[in-house]
Amino acid sequence: MSAPDELRELLEAYWDGSLDREGARRLAGALRSGEGAVELAGEVELSSLMHQASDGASGEELVRRFFAGMGIDGALDAARPADAPARLRRRMVWAVAAAAAVLALVGALLVLRTASPRGMDAGVVARDPETPAIPAPVQAASPVGSVLAGSLEARPRGAREFTAITLGGELSAGDAIRSGAAGPVEIVLGDGVRLLLDAGTEAVIAPDGAPACAIELDRGQIFADVVKGSSFSVLTAEGSVRSLGTRFAVSFSETAAASAPGLVVSVEEGVVEVDAGGEVSRVESGCSLLAGRGCLSRQENGEPVRRRLGWVDKWRGEHPGNGAARGRGHGAGPRQGGAKGRGGHGNSGSGGPGRKPGE
Amino acid sequence: MTEGELVRRAQAGDRGAAAELLLGHQAGLRAYLARHLGSVHDAHDVLQDTFFDALSGLRGFDPARPFGPWILAICRNRLLNLRRAGRARGGEWLAGVERAIEERRPDAGAGHGPDALRALRSCMAELQEKSREMVRLRYDGGASVQDLAARFGLTVGGVTKTLSRIRAGLKDCLARRMEAVS
Numbered sequence: 001m002s003a004p005d006e007l008r009e010l011l012e013a014y015w016d017g018s019l020d021r022e023g024a025r026r027l028a029g030a031l032r033s034g035e036g037a038v039e040l041a042g043e044v045e046l047s048s049l050m051h052q053a054s055d056g057a058s059g060e061e062l063v064r065r066f067f068a069g070m071g072i073d074g075a076l077d078a079a080r081p082a083d084a085p086a087r088l089r090r091r092m093v094w095a096v097a098a099a100a101a102v103l104a105l106v107g108a109l110l111v112l113r114t115a116s117p118r119g120m121d122a123g124v125v126a127r128d129p130e131t132p133a134i135p136a137p138v139q140a141a142s143p144v145g146s147v148l149a150g151s152l153e154a155r156p157r158g159a160r161e162f163t164a165i166t167l168g169g170e171l172s173a174g175d176a177i178r179s180g181a182a183g184p185v186e187i188v189l190g191d192g193v194r195l196l197l198d199a200g201t202e203a204v205i206a207p208d209g210a211p212a213c214a215i216e217l218d219r220g221q222i223f224a225d226v227v228k229g230s231s232f233s234v235l236t237a238e239g240s241v242r243s244l245g246t247r248f249a250v251s252f253s254e255t256a257a258a259s260a261p262g263l264v265v266s267v268e269e270g271v272v273e274v275d276a277g278g279e280v281s282r283v284e285s286g287c288s289l290l291a292g293r294g295c296l297s298r299q300e301n302g303e304p305v306r307r308r309l310g311w312v313d314k315w316r317g318e319h320p321g322n323g324a325a326r327g328r329g330h331g332a333g334p335r336q337g338g339a340k341g342r343g344g345h346g347n348s349g350s351g352g353p354g355r356k357p358g359e
Numbered sequence: 360m361t362e363g364e365l366v367r368r369a370q371a372g373d374r375g376a377a378a379e380l381l382l383g384h385q386a387g388l389r390a391y392l393a394r395h396l397g398s399v400h401d402a403h404d405v406l407q408d409t410f411f412d413a414l415s416g417l418r419g420f421d422p423a424r425p426f427g428p429w430i431l432a433i434c435r436n437r438l439l440n441l442r443r444a445g446r447a448r449g450g451e452w453l454a455g456v457e458r459a460i461e462e463r464r465p466d467a468g469a470g471h472g473p474d475a476l477r478a479l480r481s482c483m484a485e486l487q488e489k490s491r492e493m494v495r496l497r498y499d500g501g502a503s504v505q506d507l508a509a510r511f512g513l514t515v516g517g518v519t520k521t522l523s524r525i526r527a528g529l530k531d532c533l534a535r536r537m538e539a540v541s
Contacts, residue, residue, distance in 0.1 A: 009504075009519045014456050015397035016503040017442065024452035031459035041463040044394055046526050046533075047498075051393035051402070053479040054498035059385040062403065063378055066410045075378040314408075 004036045011043060068181040068199055143170035144206055144213075145193075150185030152197065153178050173206035179220065184315045189213055192230030196223040198251075198311050210235060221251035223312045238263040239276030246270025248283075249312065366422040369414075377417070381410055384427055388434050394460055395438060398501025405441055409434040474540050475533065482532035490525050497522065 010027040013019040019027065031040055057065075067075040147169045153162040157174030171177065171187060179185045179197040187195050189205065190213040197203070201220025206212050214233040215222070226232045226243045234241040236252040247268040265274055267283050274281045360368075362383070368376035388409060392402040412433045420429060435457075442453055483494060493511065496502040502510070507518045 005516065005520065005523075008523050009516065012504045012519050012522065014453065015395075016505075017397070017453070018503070019453060019456065021452045024456050028455045028459040031456070031463060037463075041460075042530070043523065043526060044460055044463070046530050048390055048393040049475060049479055049533075050483070050494065050526070050529065051396075051399065051498050052389060053476050053483060054495065055389070055393075055399045055402070056499075057403065059382055059389070062385060062406060063381045063410070066381070066407050067374070067378065075374040311407075 004039065007036060007040055008043065011040065015047070065200075144173050145171040145187055145189035147171070148186040148188050148194070150179075150183065152185045152187070153180060171205055173212065174208065175205045176202070177205060178202045184311065189215070189232070190230060192227035193232045194225040196312065196315060198222070207235070217250055217252045219252060221249060221311070223247070223249045236263050239274055241265050241272050241274050243270070243272045246272055246285075248272050362426050363422040366417070366420065366426055370418055370420070370422070377414060380426060381413070384430050387427065388431065391431065391434060391461075392438065395457055396441075397497070397503070399499055400501055401441060405434065405437045408437045408440075412437065475537065478536035478540065479529065479533050482529050482536065485532070486525065486528075490521075493518075493521065494525060 007027065007030050010019060010023045010030075013023060014027060031037055031044075063075075147165050147167055149167065151164055151166040151169075154165045154169075154171060155162045155176040156172060157176075162176075162178065165171065165177075171189075177187075177197075179199055179201045181199050183199050185197050187197065189195060193213055195215070198221045201222060202218040203220070203222070204216040204218070206214055207216045210216065211231065211233055213231055214235060216235045218236075222234065224232060224234070224243065225247045232243050234250045236250070238252065241248070241250055247270065249264075249266045249268070251264045263276065265272065265283055267285050269285050271282055271284050274283055362380070365376045365380050365383075369380055385406065388406055389402060392405055396402050396405070409430065413430050416433075420426070438457075439454065483491065486494065489511070493507060496507060496510070504515050504518045504522075507513070507522075508515050511518065511521075513521065
């Protein structure tokens with residue numbers, strides 16, 4: 001092997017994160033002063049450019065996604081008033097510094113997570129007095145799940161409006177749900193499925209024709225923790241994912257850039273089955289499947305290295321030892337914290353516990 | 360408005376100013392991350408964590424200082440954390456390579472211009488199917504060289520050479536396109 005070839009291998013290993021100490025020493029030395037240093041630096045630059053050219057997300061999209069994840073809407077509108085004059089009218093100054101807003105959001109999530117149902121009734125879930133009561137024409141359906149942490153909005157099958165569901169609020173088959181911008185929300189379905197929905201996720205619980213323990217993921221990303229012996233399916237427009245006792249993440253976007261996959265499945269533990277247009281694949285721990293592009297896996301010292309799920313890790317950091325995204329060995333039953341204070345579908349006009357009229 | 364004024368406004372709670380600050384530096388941060396990470400997904404994660412840390416610590420930042428090096432230092436720390444989280448070893452010696460790469464790029468914060476990105480995307484679209492697939496898996500999907508070797512039936516050395524050959528072709532194509540633009 002010629003020296004440049006060997007150095008290129010070291011460079012690729014660096015990008016893979018698999019470079020050993022000796023390789024790193026040699027690569028760093030070559031980059032600084034060795035033979036072919038200029039050529040090697042050129043490879044780094046072109047590779048960097050290719051990396052960015054392959055990245056379908058725009059800078060604005062990434063910044064917008066960040067603020068949405070922090071529960072702060074309209075930051076970019078405020079930054080670009082000339083581009084959106086109508087939005088300028090909505091511009092407002094933060095009441096507190098951005099850091100305080102972030103901390104307040106985290107604090108609010110912690111409060112939602114730990115507050116008693118009575119506490120929730122008393123304040124956090126109070127109905128907006130300016131919002132007209134919504135008629136309740138919808139037939140109540142049997143609950144199939146409930147909210148364990150955070151809050152989301154749900155629209156029962158046949159209803160026109162979304163209503164807010166908070167800690168302990170019930171979810172029924174056919175409910176369309178959306179997590180909004182206020183960060184991840186944790187729900188439980190059936191007897192053994194905990195789900196973490198990232199901000200901006202939209203889904204339907206047990207849609208028509210689907211198994212009872214299934215959701216249709218319309219956009220966004222979820223992390224599922226399915227206890228052994230339970231079955232759970234995620235349906236998307238690009239394919240379905242079936243799990244029998246595992247932990248995995250699914251993200252889906254119908255509007256993904258041409259260079260980006262719409263459906264991405266990452267398995268943290270166990271095995272899932274992905275059916276993408278009739279092509280069935282088994283995706284194992286440490287592997288990420290990009291629909292239409294096959295299974296990507298990373299190994300180090302013979303052990304699979306899972307794709308990092310930053311939003312799940314962040315949730316874990318904020319909710320140690322509990323939740324759908326907890327590590328194995330923490331937490332116990334699937335219904336922890338979710339059995340009380342739930343509201344029904346038939347009384348949305350009353351703003352009953354756990355549910356309040358939405359927009 | 361100067362960057363220092365933007366910082367002061369952001370510190371006072373102006374979310375538009377905070378967004379403008381992050382927008383102004385995201386391209387440079389993404390370029391930096393692209394030099395050091397093989398996966399777009401990892402780069403996005405590190406970028407989001409960097410934004411979070413920057414806003415969380417903004418009140419303690421001196422507006423008289425340049426914002427770019429400060430947020431780049433945050434980004435570098437986050438990259439190091441990612442490496443530490445991914446493996447129990449390697450953070451220190453990978454940091455040595457990182458420094459060597461940055462020494463080759465004194466203007467590391469600049470990012471790449473839109474013309475170059477457009478031209479390169481156009482060149483990448485003209486690659487043969489197999490090459491295009493390999494590039495897509497490597498740069499967008501974060502596939503390791505070993506993944507690619509298994510998928511394309513090549514050795515690790517074969518994948519490295521193929522990627523290098525593809526990059527050489529793209530470099531020529533890019534040079535031609537950029538010359539035409541100028």
